[in-house]
Amino acid sequence: MKHLNTFLVATLLLLGVGVANAQDENNPWAIEVGVNAVDTFPVGLRDGQTESDALNGDLFEEFYNVNDHWNIVPSVSKVSIGRYIGSGFSFAAVGTINKIEKMGDVSVDDLSYIAADGEIKYSFRDLINGPGGWFDPSIGVGGGYTWVDDIGFGTANGLASVRIWIGENLGVNFQTAYKHAFEDAYGVKHFQHSAGVVFKFGGKDTDGDGIFDKDDECPETPGLPEFNGCPDTDGDGIEDRNDACPNTPGLAEFNGCPDTDGDGIPDPQDACPTVFGLAALNGCPDADGDGITDAEDACPNEAGPKANNGCPYQDRDGDGVLDKDDQCPDVPGTVANKGCPEVTVEIIQQLNEYSKTILFDYDKATIRQESYSALQSIANIMKEYPNTTFHIEGHTDSRGSDAYNMKLSKERAASVMNYLTTIGMTSNRLTSEGYGEARPVATNNTAAGRQQNRRVEISLQK
Structure with missing residues (x-):
């Protein structure tokens, strides 16, 4: 011992x-x-x-x-x-x-x-x-x-x-x-x-600001010692983490944000940050005195009823959008869609009935020729809603690795989007994304379930 x-x-x-x-x-x-x-x-x-x-x-x-x-x-x-x-x-x-x-x-x-x-x-x-x-x-x-x-x-x-x-x-x-x-x-x-x-x-200093990572509250962004390694990008004495406007010098009373027009309302809360306005109207002016801020008044220098967005003009289709702003003035639509009709759930369902028939070459993103008719029908429906952006989703079953399934789903969704642009759809009205195996609609334990999970879906861009 x-x-x-x-x-x-x-x-x-x-x-x-x-x-x-x-x-x-x-x-x-x-x-x-x-x-x-x-x-x-x-x-x-x-x-x-x-x-x-x-x-x-x-x-x-x-x-x-x-x-x-x-x-x-x-x-x-x-x-x-x-x-x-x-x-x-x-x-x-x-x-x-x-x-x-x-x-x-x-x-x-x-x-x-x-x-x-x-x-x-x-x-x-x-x-x-x-x-x-x-x-x-x-x-x-x-x-x-x-x-x-x-x-x-x-x-x-x-x-x-x-x-x-x-x-x-x-x-x-x-x-x-x-x-x-x-x-x-x-x-x-x-x-x-x-x-x-x-x-x-041998402590590591990733951002090179002279403060070791273990003591640096912002280890990947160069900062200042007085802020424990965190930056003050705009130099207004308020560190970025506590600065509501980190890239624009501002005032402490407004959490680091400026008040450009000096109306006492900080720019992020000021609907009209460069024009002196009224607190009651969120910092915006009302030049014609009709109770509608100029920013919301379609006719800011000409008084009009509030129901008509401050303009004296008619609204032929009665959808609440003035004719001069209504891209579909004779068809009732929504304000959010600039007077044009919005896509309904039924339309989305119809699009997805067509999308179910889209076929790809095995293990590839190449669209088969027999799917072209369905894609043309999809494009025709989309063109009826000129102000709507559609989102194309790619999905796979659970076979294969997560990384491979994600890659294949992205490529197939992009392939459908690219084809639609070749038959008349503008690219800025389409987005695509792949979700791999993350959003199954059926069990992956059966062949029928996996077939349902291998799909392309169409939704509205949020």
Whole structure:
């Protein structure tokens, strides 16, 4: 137990020097200082050896026989420096020293032990805990060169470790490495156990504003120290996050927004921000005094009834849109659609009955020729609603990867939109988007359900 106690006490003493939490892209560099123990016994039988002897035994035999087999020096005997590579991987260069007093149960003269190794580790920390977790197990491989007295030999290493993060800048690492000697004649196969503490440094400053990401409340946008790394783009003394108008200098009383016309109403709430107006009319003027703001008055310099949008003109179809503004003056429509009729649910259903018959080449976005008639019917209906923008949606079933299905659905929706433009539809009245397998209308567990899910739908652009 004496050597184990020495090993643990040395580790605890090392905590006094203080060093880091888990390596990541924000603090990629790490230094470890610790102690190590060398055990040559549980490495497997030698060629020709049939059972355990005093020198060595079966693999992992008496693995924790600290008193009889472990070689430990009660001082700092391990130093490493590592660099986070990305995606959980890190690389480290490691140097260790020790004194070999026993090989297995055989005492030997104090042989010096020096090793220089390179390690590549993969951490399971984020998979187990999520970012910032305290429990950080890793596995890794490596290689190096070891000298026992004046004999040197190369090794191939396999290792496992557990880091316990106990504070912002402090963690404890426990590691076991198996070192397989390449030289059978004089190489020494052995296990090397170690414990130590780790210091992380090299903080990342993504936006280059001189404030490390971990302390930067806006790490991807250059900012100012007085705003904890966040910007004040317009320089009005109000940081962008609290500035309702971050790109235009404004006043604190208006949350950073300007009052261009000086009427006491900030521009975002002022319906007429460049013209002095009345608070009762949201900052807009009423030049003809008919109670309708000039911005809403179709005839701002000529008084007219409110029911007729401030104009004296007639509204022949009685749809509330003045004839001069009504793009369909003899057909009742809606104000929102500039006096023209709006597409009904029934029309959308009719469009989608045609869209159900649109066929594509297998696994492609190429429209089959037999679908051209249905597409012409769709275009004819759309042309009856000249002020309406239609949205073409592409959908797939759940077979195939999410990424592939998304790509195919986008391409098919775009293919339908492009074809409609070739037969008379203007492109600014059409939009398209693919939704992959995300919006099924039937189960994907049957062929019939999947067929329903492979579809093109038409809706109104919102």
